[in-house]
Amino acid sequence: MAVGWQSPITGLVQIDARLADAHPECGNGQEWFIQHRTNRKVGNLWRGEFATAGSAKMPPAKISVSRGELVSLVLGPRNGSHACDLTDINLVITELSGENRTWDLVKDASGDIHSGNPHADSHGNKKTWHFYKGEMKSVNQVNDAFVSVPAGSLLARWQGERDAVKQTEVARQVQALATGDPPAEENSPDGVLYEQLMNSAMAPHNLAALLAGVEADERFGKHPLGHAMKSSELVVQAPSVVEFRIPSKLAFGRTFVATGRLDAKDGREGSVILEAATSRIEPTAIALASPVVVNDGSEASKRVDAVLADARNFRRDISKLDRQKLDEYLNSVREVETRIGQADKRGELQGWRPMLTGPNVPRPKAGYPQDIVEHMRLMCDILVLAFQTDTTRVCTLKLNSDHGTLRFPHLGVDYMIHHLLSHSDTDDWLKVNQFFLEQLAYIAKRLDSIQEGERTALDNSMIMLCSSMLNGHHDATKLPVVMVGGGGGKLRGGPNLDYLDNSNRQMCRLYLSMMDKMGVHLDKFGDATEPLAEV
16 A cells, blocks of 8 residues: 655655554564655655564655655555554655645544545645555665755756856856855755755765764774774774674765775784675685685795695595595585575565665675575575585474465465465465475485485484474374484384374474484483384
């Protein structure tokens, strides 16, 4: 749905908006757009999304509007799921000159919202508020908030001037505004124009004005060893993570470039891996394939070259089978890293997608796939790789939550979310369950292809697939469980075990059996005191 404010004035206004999930007990959140529509273009002033129980408040935006133009708040379901959606919203438009009137959606319409559409405002204008609905796919979702020339500003005068001599004079005044100090009245037409110019992608002429109100970062200009250095430089001692925020006015429309080098004196013989990203990276998580920074001609540079040479010589010296195992491992690591790096560059929006950036919403970590099949296969591959490299001996992979809102367009099941589909007993529900079982088969096949001495990785593993209930009707008395693998020769495969008529059939008995086969012997776990002898 959407609500629109059709401007009854021509002038400068400030836009404020807020949203909050009004039914946090269920659902998966909402997405929204604040749009400015003229007779030529539609631009997004603000957009974003939040999960269940989320809320957001729009940073005030000053724009120039003409009579008849539309400012809209467009609200839609997050990831296409309408289940349990109920949202508290408000849109406030404040006139910055003239009569300084305010249009408040809640105050203007909440008391008698059914009185008409369009709905009148509190200032006697009969067709100010409009309520409408449509498909979210029809909403312009491009991040291109256009800049409208403030009415009454010097630039507006220059646009409307027909006399060449007078137009040249006004152009000089515009130039003086762009290169001078900010006007005393920031909400005046020229004050808003000045702010627009400072927010543009051009190099700021007045850095002090652009950074007004931004606190200085005390980490700059201080050397860890107390040496003198420039105030614009940042020196840290590895390993370290440096996080800082760039003012949105400075970052908008610009490219961020970071340069890292070793300290000429104290870092002469150092070697580091340097990465810059829009989300936090722990030093231990930096990819080994990242370039190593060393000083030319240093002893560290010679050591790095020697290590690389050793790696090349090592490959030549080992047997063909060992080279095959080494290549298999390295290729698996490289493949997973590449797929993680490329996974969020696709256009499909079937599963989880990254939250949109906004000045009051922290950006989530990038790199998660937006395609369900690729996402699940990638997680399965990471699990296999973890076992193959002995990074871990125990791994849990959750394919979907009990209250999941996934859809499955690749199966032709795109009309209902997973949670609601689980309450049905249809062929489509069977398709979804088969899809989940295919992931288990894929893991088993991958593990079975990895030779570990006389056995395969599957022979040495215990893979359990289970669910917290039998179906969407919340039946937890009969839990389907599939066990795959040999458990190092300790797990007997083949039989179909039915414990329905066994009064002592706690799920934790299976966990006791699995732990016992892994050398962890407990007298009790959960509500179970003995393992399942048949497993």
